[in-house]
Amino acid sequence: MALSEAVSKLPGLRIYNPPYGEFTISKVLKESEGRWTPLFKGVKPGYVGVGNIIDTRAKLYQYLGAKDDEEAYNKLLSAAESPLAVEKVSTWRDVYKTVDSLYDLPMVRYYEKEARPYITAGIVIGAGPDGVYNASIHRFSPVGSRKAVIRLVPRHLYHIYKSSIERGREVPVAVAWGVHPLVLLAAASSPPYGVFELTVASRLMGGLKVVELDNGALAPFLSSVIIEGFITAEQAEEGPFVDIVGVYDRVRLQPVVRIERIYVLREEAYVHYLLPAGLEHMLLMGFEREAKIWRAVKSVVPRVKKVRLTRGGFGWLVAVISLEKSVEGDAKNALLAAFAAHPSLKIAIAVDSDIDPDDPLDVEWAIATRLRADRGLFVIPYARGSTLDPVALNEEGLTYKIGIDATRPLDADPVLFERARIPE
Known part of the structure; x- marks a missing residue:
């Protein structure tokens, strides 16, 4: 055609x-x-x-x-x-x-x-x-x-x-x-x-x-x-x-x-x-990688709601994964699966299923209210990333990668994380 x-x-x-x-x-x-x-x-x-x-x-x-x-x-x-x-x-x-x-x-x-x-x-x-x-x-x-x-x-x-x-x-x-x-x-x-x-x-x-x-x-x-x-x-x-x-x-x-x-x-x-x-550049370049992240994450966390390579990460370097975890550690496994599926990925963020990865304010709210930095952050040093990263350590894209678990801790009272709603 x-x-x-x-x-x-x-x-x-x-x-x-x-x-x-x-x-x-x-x-x-x-x-x-x-x-x-x-x-x-x-x-x-x-x-x-x-x-x-x-x-x-x-x-x-x-x-x-x-x-x-x-x-x-x-x-x-x-x-x-x-x-x-x-x-x-x-x-x-x-x-x-x-x-x-x-x-x-x-x-x-x-x-x-x-x-x-x-x-x-x-x-x-x-x-x-x-x-x-x-x-x-x-x-x-x-x-x-x-x-x-x-x-x-x-x-x-x-x-x-x-x-x-x-x-x-x-x-x-x-x-x-x-x-x-x-x-x-x-x-x-x-x-x-x-x-x-x-x-x-x-x-x-x-x-x-x-x-x-x-x-x-x-x-x-x-x-x-x-x-x-x-x-x-x-x-x-x-x-x-x-x-x-x-x-x-x-x-x-x-x-x-x-x-x-x-x-x-x-x-x-x-x-x-x-x-x-x-x-158009971002969607063309990133869509297949997004699909690979979705499949890889589903293999370790069955309930995946949405995956997005974000616009702020120009559809390539930053991923947000919305999921439902069964046990602690599910979110971290999902983040590791995302890095494996898309080697150019630099930042991966896991959020709960009530968070919309297409809404950067929603994602930021999840980080602000649900992230505990002592157990929700991890860094992967000296990993091959993207040659598009302006601060990569060399021309081959060597970099440090960041995983962010911004999901609600399962051992905390869920009432503390209930989002306020105004009735219709």
Whole structure:
């Protein structure tokens, strides 16, 4: 399914028209997130821009066909465990045209100090030397008309890249921009190495058609833009760029992609503008990790009400777990399970089932009234965390982690913790 068709099913579309200033799109994305879906007509001739297509759980669950957190988590986790093979389309080039330069594409800068325009919602599909395919989301920016620099972090595509370059082999890739939201969700997830994320998307969607490029890489059929190329041993400066924490990531040398061809849909091509550090960025990046935390915590504490990677922790570093404990120690086991399920997690907070993890005031109230620091706090020293943590001890994300048990002590009088209510 083309992105244009997927977007047409969303409520609350609001149409914008040119001319656009340099930061008009990012300003609109910021003001509209969680509220409406902006559609930008004529970002360049033949292109329509769209953003905030899965910036809320309601939108994401609509695409997943899920009624609540538990059903959504189960659908995503089950898709990774029982993926569905993709279907190759043999005749596809007639629906595409080619363009000569990356600068022909409607990329934008999102923040004032960013070095250059970026594709922020591009899925990079790489083919490994061992026959393994990987699809993941990476920021991508031009350093020439037929060259781009890509940010690789130490995950599966990075492993493919390192092992390929060590063998003297460039990595064939496709960069797909403007894809179905469930393809984005699957590409943002981390199934085990060897599980191709597009097959996860295929299971979620009931089937997914792909095209095979001349370099051997695959891309979802009807992606608005498909960039064919190779990740090379050449490096270039990447950044500054605003990452999910909302600050400028440092400039570093990163791999250069040599571009062979650029395909664009002949019909109006919808491209996806994903605001760095925005709600859509947080939900896409964190949702699958949240699902893994939920499953891990349920294995040690059966009554789990809600799990949230918080907005204040930019959907990545801070988790709040609402649960009902049977015995003392349940909350601490839940916190340890959360750290194991999401290694980037820095702070985990356990609260009782009457506390809403989506309400930071509610969570703070629980900490203020139910935490006993002598037995409710613990620190995990020198653990691998997230490279996104600005105060990590090294570039690998070494850090100290904090667990907070803000649940009611079972040996205390429950009347002391009863929340006052005004009757209807």
